[in-house]
Amino acid sequence: MNFQPVKGTHDLFGEEMIGMQYVIDVLSATAELYAYKRISTPVLEYTEVFSRGTGGSSDIVRKEMYTFNDKGDRSVTMRPEFTAGVVRSVVSNKMYAEGGDLPLKLYYHGPAFRYERPQLGRYRQFHQFGVEEIGIDSPRADAECIIMAMQSLYMLGFKNLRLKINSIGDEESRNNYRNALKEYFSGKLDEMCEDCHERINLNPLRILDCKVPHDQEIAKGAPKIKDYLSEASESRFYETLSIINDLGIEYELDDSLVRGLDYYSEVVFEIHALSDAGVDYGALCGGGHYGGLVKQLGGPDLAGVGYAMGVERVYNVAKDDGLLSELDTGIDLYVIPVGEEVLDDVFNITEEIRSLGFSVDNPLVSGKLGSAFKKAERRGAKFALILGEDELERGVGQLKNLKTKEQKEIDLNDLENELDEAMKPFDEQEHHHHEEKE
RNA sequence: GCGGCAUUGGUGAAGUGGUCUAACACAACCGGCUGUGAACCGGCCAUUCACGGGUUCAAAUCCCGUAUGCCGCCCCA
Numbered sequence: 001m002n003f004q005p006v007k008g009t010h011d012l013f014g015e016e017m018i019g020m021q022y023v024i025d026v027l028s029a030t031a032e033l034y035a036y037k038r039i040s041t042p043v044l045e046y047t048e049v050f051s052r053g054t055g056g057s058s059d060i061v062r063k064e065m066y067t068f069n070d071k072g073d074r075s076v077t078m079r080p081e082f083t084a085g086v087v088r089s090v091v092s093n094k095m096y097a098e099g100g101d102l103p104l105k106l107y108y109h110g111p112a113f114r115y116e117r118p119q120l121g122r123y124r125q126f127h128q129f130g131v132e133e134i135g136i137d138s139p140r141a142d143a144e145c146i147i148m149a150m151q152s153l154y155m156l157g158f159k160n161l162r163l164k165i166n167s168i169g170d171e172e173s174r175n176n177y178r179n180a181l182k183e184y185f186s187g188k189l190d191e192m193c194e195d196c197h198e199r200i201n202l203n204p205l206r207i208l209d210c211k212v213p214h215d216q217e218i219a220k221g222a223p224k225i226k227d228y229l230s231e232a233s234e235s236r237f238y239e240t241l242s243i244i245n246d247l248g249i250e251y252e253l254d255d256s257l258v259r260g261l262d263y264y265s266e267v268v269f270e271i272h273a274l275s276d277a278g279v280d281y282g283a284l285c286g287g288g289h290y291g292g293l294v295k296q297l298g299g300p301d302l303a304g305v306g307y308a309m310g311v312e313r314v315y316n317v318a319k320d321d322g323l324l325s326e327l328d329t330g331i332d333l334y335v336i337p338v339g340e341e342v343l344d345d346v347f348n349i350t351e352e353i354r355s356l357g358f359s360v361d362n363p364l365v366s367g368k369l370g371s372a373f374k375k376a377e378r379r380g381a382k383f384a385l386i387l388g389e390d391e392l393e394r395g396v397g398q399l400k401n402l403k404t405k406e407q408k409e410i411d412l413n414d415l416e417n418e419l420d421e422a423m424k425p426f427d428e429q430e431h432h433h434h435e436e437k438e
Numbered sequence: 439g440c441g442g443c444a445u446u447g448g449u450g451a452a453g454u455g456g457u458c459u460a461a462c463a464c465a466a467c468c469g470g471c472u473g474u475g476a477a478c479c480g481g482c483c484a485u486u487c488a489c490g491g492g493u494u495c496a497a498a499u500c501c502c503g504u505a506u507g508c509c510g511c512c513c514c515a
Contacts, residue, residue, distance in 0.1 A: 004488095004506065059513050063439080081515085112515085117439080120508070121515085128515060195512075260514060270515095283515060310515030338473050366472095373475030388473060400474075407474085 008116070008124025016315070019324045020127070023156065023315050024109050027129045030152035031107035034144070036131055039106040041085045043113075047075040053084030053297050055262020057203040064114040078113040083263070083290070083306060084297070086132050091299035102135030102302075109311065121281035121313045130287070130308035134294060137303035139236045142267045142289050143243035145305045149271060149285050150249055156314065157323035158273055161284075163249065165269040166257040167237035168205065169229045170291065174265070177228035178204050184222050192218060205258040224255050233266060240267050265291040269307070275320035281313040330380020332423065335362035336372040338388030345392050349385075349412065356416050358423070376402060382426055385410075 005011060012020060028038070047067050054061050066078040079085050086106060090096065095104055109129040118124060131148070133141055146163070153161055168174055181204040189197060192207075192215050199206045208219050229237065244251055251269075259268045268288030274280050287307025294302040318324050333353060337346040346362050353360045361379055363372050376384045386398040391412075399422060400407040410418040 007506065064513075114514080116513070117511095118507080119510090122513095126515070130515090281515090286515060308515060313515060336474080340472095368472080369474055370471090371475085377475070384474085386474070390473085398474085402475085405475090 006124075008118040010123065010125075015329070018327055018329050019319060020311055020315050022324065022327055023311055023318060024127075024129060026155050027152050027309065027311075027314075028107065028109070030148065030155050031131055034105070034131075034148045036105040036107040036133075039086060039089065039108050040110065041079075041082070041089045041108070043078050043111065044076045045079060045085050045088060047077040049084050049088045049297070050077055050080060053087060053263065053293060054081060057206075057262055058260050060114060060260065064116055066113045066115055080114045081112055081261070082108050082110075082128055082130050082308060083132060083261075083293070087134070087293050087297050087299070087304070090132075090134055091294065091297050096135055096300060096302060103141065104134045105131070106134070107131040120279075121310070121316055123312060127311035128308045129311050129314075130306060132304055132306035134304040135302045136305075137291075139239040139267075140243060142305045143240045145287065145307060146240075146244060146267075146269055147247060147249060149269075149287065149307050149309075153271065153273075153284065153314070156318055158318070158321070160273060162272040163244075163251040163269060164254040164257050164272065165241070165244075165251045165267065166225070166254050167229060167233060167267050168225055168258055168264060168288075169233040170265055173225075173228055173230045173233045174205070177223065177225050180223040180228060181205065181207065185218070188218050203262070206260070208256045208258055219256070225258075226255060237267060259286065259288060263290040263293040263296070264288045267305075273317050275317045276322075277320045279317075279320060281316050282310075284313050284317065285309040328380075330382060331359040331361055332381065333358055333360040333383045333385055333419070334372075334376035334379055334381035335360060335385045335387060336369065336376065337362060337366060338369060338386060340366045341389055342387055342392055346387055349387065349397075349415075353385075353415060353419070356419065358419055383422060 031038075047065070050061055050065060056062070060080045065080050067075060070076050086108060090104060090106075096102060107130065109127065111125050112128050113125050115124060116122060131145065133145060146165070150161060150163060169177065182200060185192070185196070185200055185204065185207060189200065196207050196215055207215070208222065226234070241251070257268060257270060259270075266289040269286070270283040271285040272280075272282075273284050285307055287305070289303065289305045291303050292301075293304060294300065315324075335346050335350050335353070337343050343364070343366060347364070350360055350362045361381075363375055373384065381402055384400045384402055386400065391397050395412050396409050397412055398407055399410045399418070401422070410422075
């Protein structure tokens with residue numbers, strides 16, 4: 001028996017776990033700065049939440065979902081993305097009715113599932129972090145959302161981000177545009193790939209996303225969405241752009257950017273980053289405005305805006321760029337007992353130190369002093385506290401700074417002050433570290 | 439879902455049909471060494487080369503299938 005993890009899934013532990021957690025912490029902290037509150041919704045939803053919410057024309061819903069019937073013969077799906085589930089939750093709980101504190105500002109993170117061919121930076125079980133702002137319909141809200149996405153990546157230390165942005169307009173704009181595209185492509189369909197034959201009926205916007213070179217050539221001559229935007233959509237788009245621009249954030253207009261999910265309307269965006277090593281992990285972040293989704297899922301006619309990030313992708317680029325190299329993963333202290341006789345006392349003293357708020361460990365069993373030091377090293381301990389019979393009799397311990405190798409005798413009856421004193425330089429160091437980052 | 443490449447111990451890997459009961463290195467563990475992490479020395483560490491089948495006197499090495507990984511397509515975070 002040699003079990004492997006299920007294809008496209010992987011175990012998260014050690015350095016990677018710490019790094020992923022750090023990424024999530026920074027993204028969450030940024031969301032909190034923008035007054036967002038965390039929400040957690042179920043992994044499982046009724047399939048209809050996604051088929052109606054995420055949209056039946058999207059590839060995600062059409063062929064990438066983990067869908068099955070439960071023992072009660074209900075069709076359920078493991079979420080392929082969060083937005084539909086979060087909006088469903090907003091509607092189920094009538095959050096919009098709660099004292100009228102709109103807009104709702106919600107952030108989330110957790111695993112999502114798509115049945116795809118695994119590749120670098122793409123897994124079947126992967127993690128998303130995202131935000132949804134629901135109940136406000138303003139270009140300023142859209143702009144704030146985009147700015148927050150950029151800001152949270154800057155907080156992680158990213159320098160070279162590419163913000164791609166486009167508007168796909170309101171319902172009316174898109175209908176007109178879709179018709180124009182159908183007309184343009186229908187004459188050229190013979191030269192185009194099979195997928196595009198389907199796309200023209202399902203959602204002609206998606207043809208613009210086609211990666212087949214010849215199709216791209218044809219798509220270049222296609223009508224542009226910007227020529228079909230209603231006056232309202234157009235002015236709204238330029239207002240969003242000017243807010244972003246005023247903050248000095250650079251963007252790139254990309255009229256082939258249409259996004260794969262059906263609920264988007266008006267402004268849509270993606271953030272890309274190549275790692276310093278030149279590795280392309282794909283879009284780090286994607287999102288946009290959605291006008292009709294809340295209503296589509298049975299709620300009132302509320303607009304929303306949001307984005308989602310791929311946590312693994314963000315982590316991978318951040319790691320390649322060395323942004324995670326100084327994460328502090330060690331414990332404060334490792335207590336080293338000398339001799340079998342002191343184990344009980346060491347156990348109790350360790351507990352006492354924990355109650356003072358320091359992370360501390362000891363080997364629990366007696367062994368060679370050298371191997372205890374090695375354990376301390378592997379735990380990343382900043383200090384070792386050596387305790388033998390001699391010390392315990394005198395009520396003292398040998399506190400050794402494992403980095404500088406300096407050792408001094410401390411009073412065990414005054415552990416709190418002694419340890420606070422010893423840790424001080426480390427706390428300051430960490431403090432500076434954070435300041436540099438922000 | 440389609441196409442390409444890959445898969446040797448905890449890790450990096452050598453090995454392209456017999457000399458492979460798989461080199462070398464690192465790590466781990468044990469001991470020399472029962473109060474300070476080193477160095478040194480000794481020991482130990484894949485009867486087995488992803489899994490299943492085939493070819494052959496002989497296979498880690500060739501062939502087929504399966505699984506997984508990576509790359510491209512598709513799609514997306």
